[in-house]
Amino acid sequence: MAQIVPINTKEDIFPQYLGTPIGDLIEYHNFHKTFDTKYDHAKLLVGMCMDNRKRLHIPENFAYVIRTGAGNLRTSEFKVSYAVAVGGVRAIALIGHNNCGMANLKAKEERFVKGLVDVGWDPKAAQDHFDHFAPMFEIGNELDFVMTEAQRLRSRYPKVLVAPLMYQLEDNRLYLLRRDNTLPKAVAAM
Template identity: 60%
Template sequence: MKRLIPVQSEEDIFPEYRGTAIGRLIEYHNLNKPYPKYTSAEILIGMCMDNRKSLKIPDNFAFILRSGGGNLRYSEFKVSYAVSIGGVKAIALIAHNHCGMVNLAVKKEAFIDGLVDSGWERDFAVEHFNHFAPLFEIGNEIDFVLSEAARLRNRYPHILIAPLFYKIEDNQLYLVRENNKKEE
């Protein structure tokens, strides 16, 4: 099954996202749709803290939460705030390829050495990695964004939640086909 769906026209956007903040996000970023003025956010975007990703969106259009791997498990109060106080009706979860939160075990020594070089005691750096790496490891990027979308849909059943994917090589957003979606 082809999991990543490129968006090169409005017709490529899944029907459930057309005319919504999710669809507009994709149109702004991929299709260079002109920006209107926004006075309040319409969407919450959860994405990785990776510096290689930058979205093309209008000012005031979105709340953006950045965390390693786009993992919002430890930002749920902020998500709730954006929904309850901010009034957003949509959440876009954006994973990306070549994410540093994938396969953290192979980065363990570099992580520890980097903290030691920054003044940490080696034992504390090892303990820090061993404690937090399992919490922040995301596994496969696509599988993670799909599981995070499912988790948040359970928490916020009246909010439209879309798993998306950002390819570093072309700086484009892709739709992620979920298992319950039929191939066209």
């Protein structure tokens, strides 16, 4: 289980992120830190949802940004590798958000299929499309997905700092995530 940690002051940023592009991202977005540094290349890769309700407050050239459903980078692995290998980034901010459309896709199946039929799809083709891709893009719980995806990226890129974050739509702020250590070890390890 993941726990959301508010970031109201610079002191709330976890120590491992201070003085890194992750800390800078949080300061730019949550505290509107002045864009006093000119970046000639990206310092960070941001993976975040394609949802139109979110927008980051960051300077030009500061970050590569990959926007996919739920910020799911599994299908963008080559792009992540490019940003790391060629772009030279050594930090990844994986940003989930509350009320994500990729959570509980099964509940949206009928609307999804009908929406495709309404724009000209054959009903069977629309259903097959949903059946084929929904399992690939279903994330379950937003918090747990971001934590799991961050762990996957850490194992894939062991020398890259990976930070799981949440964007709360109600206040347009970033929050840190951590494992809930108050749970029994067997549950917290899940």
